[in-house]
Amino acid sequence: MRFEEQEQTENKQQDDKKSYFGWLFKFTTSALIATVLLVAGTLTVFNYNESAESTPKKVNATTEDNTIDPTASNSSVVQAVEKASDAVVGVVKYAQSSLLSENSKAGTGSGVIYKKEDGEAYVVTNHHVIENAQSLEVILSSGDKVKAELLGSDPLTDLAVLKISADKVKQVAQFGSSEDLKVGETAIAIGNPLGMKFAGSVTKGIISGKERTMPVDLNKDGNVDWKTDVLQTDAAINPGNSGGALVNIQGEVIGINSMKIAKEQVEGLGFAIPTSTALPVIEDLEKEGEVTRPYMGIQTRDLSSISNHHLQNTLKLPKDIQSGVLVGGVQQGTPAAEAGLQKYDAIVQVDGQKVKSLVDLRKYLYEEKSVGDSIEIQFYRDGQKQSTTLKLAK
Structure with a gap:
């Protein structure tokens, strides 16, 4: 009995050893397989990222990836300027027209050719550009000088209309709607700041405000006689820009540049007469030489x-x-x-x-x-x- 019990005990111990080594083999094998899979997965992810980083990314100006192509915006501005710039001219005012003094300029501003008909062209500019002129001259974008005739001016809206020969006129401006403008839209000012030395200068900004009013002192006595409607823009407008064009991104004239607030503590406050105000005045000045308005008193x-x-x-x-x-x-x-x-x-x-x-x-x-x-x-x-x-x- 003791021998049989001892034999059974030895057999049981051998079975336990076999079971232990079997479990150890399975565990080691599983761990090795898991390690291999983990390393392989890591290498795969690493290689994918490395490949993605080395591949150039294509950036499109589309709404799908919310990216913007700056060259598209710049191209639009260039096209707008090309559409309008040749219609912007210089306007020179002479105080006297005698032979000995005709070169004494009293002032230089800008103007916009808006119409060409029957061999003549029509230019809109500011009243203050031509005020008290003895004679006027228009300088085209080509540099050609043309004698100008004043058809009429209106100090209340600061507008004036000139007539010139259309022989050398190549481009006529297209007017757009100022009423449809939204604050923040692109605004481009074209004109001749500080005279013809910087003729055809272009500055870009935005429409900063609509339906602004600016006081008009007709008698220059410090009293406000009128308030004219203007567009506000931060596109740089300087002396000589007066009468030039403020255009939208389509190259359409939406305003006639008129003034700026020139104070040491002020920057980016320029103003233009909107087309909604200018067009009826231009028509009256061209046909009648003056603007007839209803009056309340x-x-x-x-x-x-x-x-x-x-x-x-x-x-x-x-x-x-x-x-x-x-x-x-x-x-x-x-x-x-x-x-x-x-x-x-x-x-x-x-x-x-x-x-x-x-x-x-x-x-x-x-x-x-x-x-x-x-x-x-x-x-x-x-x-x-x-x-x-x-x-x-x-």
């Missing part, structure tokens, strides 16, 4: 520029009236005086249309009405809403 101020305290306590307006036109004064013998308007009346509607500002009022009068037309004005006086009928004069 009042001095005005935007209600939006007045504090709430005065709106409610001084003018006694309802709280919901925050915009309109305040009558600052009424001239005797004018349509406004005959209609019974008084100082401090607050105009809020004309012919049932809301008037939010002086720009709104002028836009309606100049684009929708003519001299001799009658308009119905709704206004507040001492907190009471009233109305009157006014017949527009010249």
Whole structure:
């Protein structure tokens, strides 16, 4: 019995050793296989990344990968300039036209050829460029000098129209819509800063603001006689650029460069007369030599520029009236005086249309009405809403 028990014990120990070595072999084999697979996978990933990095990436100006091709933008600007630049000219003003003094220039500005017809071409420029000129000369982009005739000018919008021979005129500008512009759009100024030495200079920026108004001092006595509508841009506009073109990315003229704010603490504030304002004036100046406008006979101020305290306590307006036109004064013998308007009346509607500002009022009068037309004005006086009928004069 003892022998059999000992034999059984020895057999059991041998079986245990076989089981242990079998397990150790399986474990070692599995670990080796796992290691090989891990190393192989690592090498594969490494080789893939190395190949991807060494392969040049193609960048396209598409919306799929949200990349931008700067050359496409530059090309558009170049094309816009090429489309408009030859229509931008120099305008030279001479103080006297005698033989001995004809070379004494009184000033140099810019202009835009906008029309060519029956052997003649027409140029729009600024009123202040040609003001007090004894004679005028236009210098084409080719350098040719052409005598110019002044057809008419308008100090309120700072515009003037000249007529020249079309013999050497190669290009006519195309006008675009300033009303469709959006703030942030590309704006390109073309003109002759500091005279013809830098003729045809191009500067690029954006439309910084729309429906701005700039004061006009007709008598140069420090009093504001008018406010003209302008586009604001940060495209550099310098002396000599006046009368030149402000164009969009399609090469269309959207404004006539007019002025800049030149102060030490100010940068990038240039202004142009929008085509929506300029085109009707250009047409009148070309055909009539002057601009005929409907006239009310009042001095005005935007209600939006007045504090709430005065709106409610001084003018006694309802709280919901925050915009309109305040009558600052009424001239005797004018349509406004005959209609019974008084100082401090607050105009809020004309012919049932809301008037939010002086720009709104002028836009309606100049684009929708003519001299001799009658308009119905709704206004507040001492907190009471009233109305009157006014017949527009010249």
